[in-house]
Amino acid sequence: MEVGSVGDVNVVTILQRIDAYNAKELEDKLNEMVSGGAGKLVCDFEKNEYISSAGLRVFLALLKSMKRSGGELVLCSLQPSVKSIFDMAGFSRLFKIFNSRDEALKNFL
């Protein structure tokens, strides 16, 4: 997982696979960032090819905790197969999803 930042926006590149085996690790890392005061977060799914329900749970929990703390989480660059996983679970309605990283960053301008 790569972490970068553009201005005060943190950008996280999500791994190729998120499943039950690495979901916990991802959750811990993201929680650490959020508790460290990352109020604006972009999760870039460009490299992600697969996310399991355990992975979806991580993003759902992150979305909830960021909303509580007044932060904002957006997702971008979802591959069609990953987007369909979000669609299937009805999660596309919950998240702000952008087509590219640039569009996601513009959201915070």
Add this chain to the structure above:
Amino acid sequence: MTAAAANFLISLIDDTCILMVVVYCIIRTPFFYPILKDRAKPWKQLLLTLFFGAVSCYGVFIAALTDHTIISISMIGPIAGAMIGGIWVGAGAGLAGAALGFYVNGTASQSAVLLAGIMAGLYRLRKKDNPVSAANAAVFTAGYEIFVHIVLFFFDQARPQINAFIPATAPVSILGVAGFVFIFEKLVEERQTSASKELIESELRIASDIQMGIVPKTFPPFPNLPEIELYAVLKPAREVGGDLYDFFLIDCDHFFFAIGDVSGKGMPAALFMAVTRTLLKANAEPGISPDITLKRVNDVLCRGNDASMFVTVFCGILNIRTGEVVYSNAGHNPPYVYRSNGILETVRMPEGMALGVMEDISYGQDRLVLGRGDAMIAYTDGVSEAMDISFNQFSSERLEKTIETAATTESRGIIRHIMEDVERFAAGAEQSDDITLLSLTYTPEPQR
């Protein structure tokens, strides 16, 4: 230190090492740990006393071969015995060693062996319930050696030429006692770890049995309902899992069925699964459509769901008189209908979010009609995402092909056919997610 004294010390250390190896082998036998467990019981104290008494006597025996006044090696038994078994074991072992020593060579210095056991026992008492570590035992032994040699220096002038290098034998007792305590410590630690591991494993096994008991597993489930031929499998990736299915009659015409998949695996998923299944059953009532059932279950699941767990559920109600299925969906992957003429259709899904995510939302509903011999096949993503050893996924495309090659639309046959193909595909790769399949074939009597 002279060369003779050095050789002498080395030979004593040799003897101590042999003792340690023998003791190690004895305590590793299956008979020993039960004695060490609950060692405060009188008969176990007696056995430990005999054991450490024998160790002390071994020290006397070794000393008798070389120099009678060497008591360091005889003190290992009583001190280690006291540290491990308590004051009575220490005193008993000390008495045995001292008595034999006195019988063999008659010197009063042997009383130091008895005193060693008693002093170590007092030290043990002072530690109360805290275990004595090997380092503590070594420090105590060193202190006691110094004390003994000071006393002997003043009162036992009989063999001054030996006394000159007696302090050099202290490492033998320190090494011996520390080694003993270390070996025992490790044994107890190891057994406790394995005991708690076994406890967790047995609880998991019970949890697994309970969970498998939650879902109906008698097939055919309704021998006197000829209209329904149903089969289902649930195969968790671990002992317990987060998949579920259920089915039951709501009234004499309406048959409810559901399949679901909780996010994640293991115990948290299993608990969430059990709650979901219970809520579904409680909210599938006569006159209540599937979308309302899902809405009610969702609202309850959302309350106090701090872990952000969620569950995808597909559920439907089959009218067993007409073959019509009214269904609703909460984020689950679409089932298939395998028509009796061999055509496979993907069920059109109404929109709906997984349960437990957001309160107070509504769910869509749709309907389809099953003809005679048509099967409706629902599954969880553990099937389509089953992986082979190179992490390739089984995929829904392959699942569709597999269903189409089933020679039957009989549910039991279809599911067995799919499971065989998934197993062939995985080819021994570890199952990564729970696998659940439910198939329902509509089999009304032919109309006359």
